[in-house]
Amino acid sequence: MMSLFKYILSGTVLCCSLQVHAQLFNKGKDADELYNEAVKETKLNHYQKAIQLSKEALQKRPDFVDQQLLLGRLYMLTGNNDLARKHVRDVIVKAPRYKDAYLYATNIEMGAKRYEEAECYVDEGLYEFPQDKELMLKKLSILDASERFFQGGNYANSLLDKYAGDTTVQRAYTGHYLLAGHYYQQRNNTLLAQENYQRAMLLDPNNEEARTALNSMTMKSGSYTRALELVNTELAASPDSYDLMMRKLGLLQDMHDYAGAIDQLQQILKRWPSDAKARSMETALRMEAGAWYSNTDPYLLYQGVLEKNPGNREALDKVIGLSMSRGAYREALAWINRGLKTSPNDQRLLALKLDVLESDRKFTEAALLAEKLRYNYATDDRKAHYISLKLASGRDYLSQQQYDLAMAEFDKVLQASPRDTTALDLMANSYINQKDYIHALETLDKALAIYPDNSRFLLKKSSVLAETGQYDEAADIAAQLLKQHPGDARYNANIIDLRLTAGRKLMQAEEYDMAAGxxxxxxxxxxxxxxxxxxxxxxxxAVEQPDSALYYADQALKYHPGDKELLLKKAGVLTQLKRYDEANAIAYQLMQRYPYTIRYRTAYTDGLIAAGNTYQRNNAPDSALALYRQVLNINRKDSLALLYSINLLNGKQSYDSALVYANQGLRYYPNNESFLQKRALTLENKKQYAEAALAADSVVKLNGNPVNVDYADYLHSKTMKNQFGMYFLHSSYDYQDTKYNIATLEYRHFFKRGSYAGRLNYAGREQGTGLQGEAELYYTHNRTLYSYALATYSNEVVFPKMRLGYSIFKTFKHDIEGELGVRYLNADSSNSISGVASIAKTWKDFWVNFRAYFISDSPEFYTSYNLTTRYYMNRQQDYIAFIAGLGTSPDDRSRLIQFPKLAGLLTRSVGAGYQKTFKYRTTAGIYGTWINQKISSTVFQNQYDIYITLQRKF
Structure with missing residues (x-):
């Protein structure tokens, strides 16, 4: 029987040790490794695998906000918007300065077409990151998606003012007006549609969508002249466009300008000679023209004259004039060239050819002919005409971004007229367009050397200096211009814009002091x-100077007293200064003025919560609770106010009220982890452990991370009122071969104020079998006082006949505990009474206890001392213990049978132990002790104890 018991006990100890070993050494991957794997799987579009890895990472580290945001994004990618919304919102609550969370939240709501919620998230983001370009662009897209184009237009203009040179902002600005134009065009609101398309073309003159739409609306309105102007403008930018040339042909045909239409068709055939569509139109177009003109067209009459008499100068002049009047410049040019074959130096024909080339916008060819005429017939008018054509040619090249050819034209103008302001201005513009600011400044300095007070050149130089970062010099020039024109609002606005631009760029470079200047x-x-x-x-x-911010807010409100944005900013600054009453008064006024605007209501409630938090930190919970109630009166669903109220009420031990708020939170947020945790905690405080455990189980279902599982296990353990225990003590000696073992079975019951237990100790000896019964009680009197009592009785074969003990423990400040007690021992007809005193102290995870025994064994008196140190781990579930003793104490189970013989000996002992608790239910421990006893001045003997424990709650 004894051998069987040893095998069972050894197996139990082995299993426990293996479990301890596994928990100590098999750690697995940490949260960072799991996060990196989840990112890789996301890039490979393996979303389900990435979700599983993300959940594992969050179990290991629940406050890992990067991981939680990635999980929210994964749910968004897999179409699970509810879970995506929950995780992203949790990130915003935990880390309000995490910008990507606001962008994800906005995208989720926009995908669900919940534009009001999307705007709320963007506004929250802009509150944390004022003037953030990405968030501002996101807000513009929300306004456009919700078809609030008027507000969107104002917002797009303010965006462009702030980021004038940013291409992303420019595209967003153009895109807004294109979308608005299309919206109004679909609803036949031509006036607003045209206005929006024209606004788009102000920033992007070559925008194909806007041009096509404007052409379409113009043609529908019957305004062929305007439509033709638009097509010609587009052809100037894209002269080789087949679609544009065919569109122009159609317009000329609709206008009955058949000469122009036929000429246009010939141009198309010249460029695309095999085009079947163009070829099929030729005969039909001429037939239509013939039917229109019949025999009344003077052009045809004069043409008939020239066919019969090619040298008739009057008919030639008439044909040329009629061609030009009809816009058929190529045809007119052909007749002029025909005349010049016979009279190559005819001044009138050359002048007409020059006019035709100029009218046909062939400025480069016209300028070459003007140069020839200038040298052959030198007059001031010829020179001026030559210069104007060269300038026009240069402008033409500039529009095509052929800067080298344009510069060559302007150089020739300056050779002919070095003081020409237009050429100097256009040359400077060419360099500016190419961002060649060094040569631009050289050209402007050259111009200013000739015209030192020219406002246009000074203004342009100021702008170039600003672009190169030379703000002080640019501002000096702007100030000079303002001084020259003190009443001119343009120059006043210029210096203001210049300094604003300089300030913005210095802010972007984080040169805040210079920007403020x-x-x-x-x-x-x-x-x-x-x-x-x-x-x-x-x-x-931003630089945490709220006093200065408040000064400027007050100054701004002096000039703009009703500006709601300024009032909101002032409220934010006052909140930063912790002047909550003033801040909340402003936010309250805004909320009253704009009752349907969420951001003002949110600002007011946020201010109340901030004030409540301050009261909470200053240990004024009643004042904090009053403010949180105000928040809940405005918004019963405010999660922060509910959570803070629950915490404060728990702290005040107002558990019923705390539970009401926890249930209210769960009514509005039924699957919210935080409210479920608060409910579990409150029920735990009420000692309603069964209900608390059910609430904790709900938390685990939502988020089964180790912390939540551990808390659920803890609460379940609190519902268990009984415990079964097995103990085994093995003692061996170096002065004899006999080994002694004691096995113990225990039953313990827990009640509200403590616990009581009954134990049966069993030990076999040569002289017989020892049995001992024990009764033990722990009783809590109040928060600082509890008692311990013990009574044992045995058959005296191995164990002492009787043991009685009592101690009372008192808890003092600074985690100090004191004990006073008494022990009685009856063994081998020897009676001893001992007094016990101890003191214990806790430092974080360390617990130290020093206990002294004062033993009276008539007629002798002895003392014994014991020092115990424990280091707690895993939320104080487990510990490592180190024990040192001097003398034999009446609480030493392994030596009580020998107590009368050992009480007076010099005894030293040291020991160590480890206790591990699994899920707050099963506890295993192992302890080893070495005892050294001095028998005489030269003789020592040793005892070795191994003590194994196993307890299980049920």
Whole structure:
């Protein structure tokens, strides 16, 4: 029987040790490794695998916001918007400065066409990141998607003002007006459609969509002249476009300008001679023209004259004039060239040819002919005409971005007229368009050497200097211009815009002090400038100078007293200064003025919550609770106010009220992890452990991370009122071969104020079998006082006949505990009474206890001392213990049978142990002790104890 018991006990210990070993050494991948794997799987579009890895990472590290945001994105990619929304919102709550979370949240709501919610998230993001370009572009897209084009137009204009040179903003601006134009065009609102398309073309003159739409609307309205102008403008930019040339042909045909139509058709055939569509139109077009003109067309009459008499000069002049009047410049040019064959130096024909080339916008050819005429017939008019044509030719090259050819034309103008302001201006523009600011400045300096007070050149130089970052020099020139024209609003606006631009660029470079100097210079000139005031408020807030930000907010409101954005900013600054009453008063006014605007209601409730948090930190929970109630009166669903109220009420031990709020939160957010946790915690505080455990199980179903599972296990353990235990003590000696073992079975019951237990100890000896019964009680009197009592009785074969013990424990401040007690022992007809005193102290995870025994064994008196140190791990479930003793104590189970013999000996002992708890239910422990006893001055003997424990709650 004894051998069988040993095998069972050994197997139990082995299993426990293997489980301990597995938990200590098999850690698996950490959260960062799992996150990196999830990112790789996401890039490979393996979304389900990435979701599984993300969940594992969050179990290991619940506060891993990068991982939680990735999980939200994965749910969004797999179409599970509810879970995506939950995770992204949790990231915003945990890390409000995480910009990507606001972008994901906005995308989720836009995908669901919940534009109001999307705008709320963008506004929240812009509150944290004022003037962030990406968030501002996202807001513009929301306004467009919700078809609020008027507000979108204002917002697009403000965006462009802030980021004038940014191509992304420019595309967004153009895209907004194209979308608005299409919207109004579909609803036959031609006036608004044309206005929006024209706004798009202001920034992008070559936009094909806007041009096509404007052409279509113009033709529908019957305005052929305007339509033809638009087509000619497009052809100037794209002269080889087949579609544009065919469109022009159709317009000329509709206008009955058959000469022009036939000429246009010939141009098309010349470029695309095998085009079947163009060839099929030739005969039909001429037949239509013949039917229209019949025999009344003077052009045909004069042409008939020339066919019979080619040298008739009057008919030639008439044909040329009629061709030009009809816009048939190529035909007119053919007749002129026909005349010049017979009279190559005819001044009139050459002048006509020059006019035709100029009218046909062939400025380069016209300029060459003008140069020839200038040298042959030198007059001031010829020179001026030559210069104007060269300038026109240069402009033409500039429109095609052929900068080298354009510069060559302007050089020739300056050779003919070195002081020509237009050539100097266009040359500077060419360099500016190419961003060649060095040569642009050289050209402008050359122009200013000739015209030192020319406002246009000074203004342009100021702009170029600003582009190169030379803001001080640019501002000096702008100030000079303003001084020259003190009443001119343009120059006043110029210096303001210049300093604003300089300030913006310095802000982007994080040169905040220099940027502030520029904005203050703007205010010195225009104290009411809203842009400068806004920039200064934002910048001072960003660099955590709320006092300065408040100064500028007050200054701005002095000039713009009802501006809601300024009022909201001032409220934000006052909140930063912790002047919550003033901030909340402003937010409350805004909420009253705009009751349907969520952001003002949110600003007010956020201010109340911030004030409540301050009261909470200052240990004024009642004041904090009053503010949270105000928040809940405005928005019963406010999750922060509910959670903070629950925490405070739990702290005040108002558990019933806390539970009401927890249930309210779950009514609005039924699957919210935080509210389920608060409900479980509150029920735990009420000692309603069964209901608390059910709530904790719901949390685990939502998020089965180790922390939540551990808490659920803890609560379940609190519902268990019984415990079964097995103990085994093995003692061996170096002075005899006999080994002694004691096996113990225990039953313990837990009740509200403590626990009581009954134990049966069993030990076999040569002289017989020892049995001992024990009764033990722990009883809690109040929060600082509890008692311990023990009584044992045995058959005296191995164990002492009787043991009695009692101790009372008192908890003091600073985690100090004191004990006073008494022990009684009856063994081998020897009676001893001992007094016990101990003191214990906790430092974080360390617990130290020093206990002293004062033993009276008449007529002798002895003392014994014991020092125990524990290091707790895993939320104080497990510990490692180190024990040292001096003397034999009446609580030492392994030596009580020998107590009368050992009490007076010099005994030293050291021991160590490890106890591990599994899921708050099963506890296993192993302890080893070495005892050294001094028998005489030269004789020592040793005892070795191994003690194994196993307990199970049920």
């Amino acid at each position: 520029e904005f203050r210079a703007v205010l010195a000139q225009a104290p009411d400038n809203l842009d400068a005031l806004n920039y200064l408020i934002n910048m001072e807030t």
